[in-house]
Amino acid sequence: MKTGQQYRDSLKDGRTVYIDGKQVEDVTTHPAFCNAIDTVARMYDFSSSPQNERLMTCQNTDEDRINRIWQLPKSYNDLVERRKALEAWGQLHAGFFGRSPDHVASCIAGMYMGRDIFNAYDPKRAQALGDYYHYASSNDIFLSYVIINPQGELPASGETAGRRRLAASIVDQDSSGIVINGAKMLASGGVMAHEVLVTCIQPLPVGDEALAFSAVVPMNAPGLRILSRKSYETGTGSVFDYPMSSRFDENDAVLVFENVSIPWERVFIIDNREMCQKQFMATPAHVYQNYQAMIRLKTKLLFLVGLAHRTTEINCTARFPQVREILGQLAAEVGMLDAMVAGMEAKGSEVGPYFIPDRHSLYAAQTLTQQLYPRFIEQLRNLAGGGVIMLPSSIKDFDNPEIMKWINESQSSPIVDAHDRVKFFKLMWDAIGSEFGSRHTQYEMFYAGASYVPKNHSFRTFDWNGSATRVDTMLASY
Ligand SMILES: Cc1cc2nc3c(=O)[nH]c(=O)nc-3n(C[C@H](O)[C@H](O)[C@H](O)COP(=O)(O)OP(=O)(O)OC[C@H]3O[C@@H](n4cnc5c(N)ncnc54)[C@H](O)[C@@H]3O)c2cc1C
Known part of the structure; x- marks a missing residue:
């Protein structure tokens, strides 16, 4: 179980974040993000506190307990127990962190529960997904996701053919993995997450196979630029004047991938439009x-x-x-x-x-x-x-x-x-x-x-x- 301090320390990882015309050296101390990061740290302190063990954690292996956000409910009672944990966590920010760590953890857990679909598609990619679920749940990883293409992206074929693409797409692949280039919207919580799931939930037309992938990228990956929107936390003056903005601004960021390499162990789908839909809709x-x-x-x-x-x-x-x-x-x-x-x-x-x-x-x-x-x-x-x-x-x-x-x-x-x-x-x-x-x-x-x-x-x-x-x-x- 991750503590608040471990979470804070883990964000000092050399990620490339830009705000107000400058690159950020350390998100944990920057006035645009530090209070929101403290809020997430409090969530990790809450879930790792021994007195909340029963509420917030479940048994993973004989020795290990994991945060319930990664739980794979096997019964109605499991589902309700997990919901109580999510409610307790949500109360720490009154529900104002839309993409708190339990959101994308739920998505990855849901994909893992539906791994038969991935197996039928490609056993190697299913293996990558399974391994990733175990890695993320045992390390209590905070994931954000970007599953939407930037507004203005148009199909590769038809009358818009030949137009410059905005959306992240695969530009190369070799025995070590794939390389992606382009942008995605809109990583809520991305500035303060550990990793990001990059994929496309929008139905893609024939010809857009390069956009049809699913992979996880660490926020400090070389070539990944995190372009923060205006911070509502900055300039609030005091908590008294802006008690919500000053503490619960989860941030939203456009992500720009500039030849970002992703190893095969983190690639769950490649060049498959149908599977991009199925990963969400045919799994839980x-x-x-x-x-x-x-x-x-x-x-x-x-x-x-x-x-x-x-x-x-x-x-x-x-x-x-x-x-x-x-x-x-x-x-x-x-x-x-x-x-x-x-x-x-x-x-x-x-x-x-x-x-x-x-x-x-x-x-x-x-x-x-x-x-x-x-x-x-x-x-x-x-x-x-x-x-x-x-x-x-x-x-x-x-x-x-x-x-x-x-x-x-x-x-x-x-x-x-x-x-x-x-x-x-x-x-x-x-x-x-x-x-x-x-x-x-x-x-x-x-x-x-x-x-x-x-x-x-x-x-x-x-x-x-x-x-x-x-x-x-x-x-x-x-
Ligand atoms: C605050 C915020 C946080 C977000 N966080 C995340 C995040 O963490 N991760 C992530 O992946 N995404 C995130 N998003 C993006 C979100 O998923 C998209 O905004 C959403 O899917 C809508 O897409 P869009 O913004 O491109 O709007 P559009 O699809 O362009 O829709 C805007 C309007 O255009 C019209 N329109 C467009 N297309 C059609 C159509 N086919 N048929 C009919 N009408 C149409 C409708 O009037 C619609 O309301 C976030 C968005 C916001 C606002």
């Missing part, structure tokens, strides 16, 4: 990674609904029936997701020796929550009114007795003093309205693909025959 990987996402989102919504309720307490608005209706609606929506997660588990099924959450229940939840999140945030804004804006400019105002006097005069509530009122509304704003909060709306709307993507998964996995039978039965009854 896609269900398993997105089941993790729903557990995380549940944790987040439970926190956000708490913010909504506290807002109405502080502003004494809970007495209005219309406000209670909004709270009731939000509570119902969180309750729906809670029930859907429980439903995915209860309707789960055995796939070989493993127990997998129900596919359609998962896609139903993803389709609905993708639409739900922006509405949910809108209702929090609705409840907050100007309270999230009528705030002192920064914590420094509290140090000036003159200003403090007027803050006390203007910020009051029957249930909290001025300091705690300001503290609360700064938290509220950071969660729903700051640049960090706004990025989260974009994240929840897109991390699983644009809206037509989960809808198509829902369409694909629904029991249409069952519905057709009901229609036929009714038609035959008169």
Whole structure:
């Protein structure tokens, strides 16, 4: 089990990260990333703490225990135990780390559970995947993934033929492995991960075989450039002013591969468009990674609904029936997701020796929550009114007795003093309205693909025959 300090030390590995026009020497001390890295370190301290052993770890071999994020559930009970571990971990960041280490671990574990599919494709690549699962689980590796091509990438054939490619593709291979060149979007958590799974989940047309690979690359691989977006952590001033941005900005980065060599032991698919789809859809990987996402989102919504309720307490608005209706609606929506997660588990099924959450229940939840999140945030804004804006400019105002006097005069509530009122509304704003909060709306709307993507998964996995039978039965009854 990895500790927080081991995790921090492991990131001092010479990775090439760029931000604000400069290369970063050490991500663990850089003001754009250090607090978020501390948050992940706290997660590793939590999972490696002896007092959390039962909650956070499971038996791997007779001697070894591993982080439950790598667990391969064999029963409903295993699945529930693992979910409890994910919930406990998610609470350390209130569900705001979308790609915390449990996300891609779930994907790799899902691929491993479906390794028969890889075996049928190529036993050597299946062996590489199996070995990698064992390596990653026993070393508690933090993986990010880039499974989408940059916007603007167009098929190699047809009228766009001959155009310069943006997306990472195989440019060479020999007895030692493959070489890739090009870009991928969008490595959330990539700056603070150990390794990245590079592949393509988007269906690829004939002719795009060079883009159809699946492989794992360490973040310090020679030739890998990590181009960070703007940091929301930098310049936040104090945790008091930006309690979320300053600690939970997982970062997103475009990855550019410049002739990056990947040894065969880390290559799971090569030149195979169909297999790129199958690694997610024909194995439990896609269900398993997105089941993790729903557990995380549940944790987040439970926190956000708490913010909504506290807002109405502080502003004494809970007495209005219309406000209670909004709270009731939000509570119902969180309750729906809670029930859907429980439903995915209860309707789960055995796939070989493993127990997998129900596919359609998962896609139903993803389709609905993708639409739900922006509405949910809108209702929090609705409840907050100007309270999230009528705030002192920064914590420094509290140090000036003159200003403090007027803050006390203007910020009051029957249930909290001025300091705690300001503290609360700064938290509220950071969660729903700051640049960090706004990025989260974009994240929840897109991390699983644009809206037509989960809808198509829902369409694909629904029991249409069952519905057709009901229609036929009714038609035959008169
Ligand atoms: C905050 C954030 C974090 C992310 N983190 C990761 C990550 O860690 N790893 C990773 O791999 N990816 C990540 N992504 C990328 C994410 O997977 C993509 O944003 C998502 O798949 C949508 O692809 P796109 O952004 O290219 O949007 P597009 O596919 O270009 O969609 C944008 C809009 O264009 C229209 N459109 C485009 N194509 C079609 C079509 N075929 N049919 C109908 N309408 C269409 C729709 O209106 C759609 O809403 C992240 C994205 C965000 C916003």
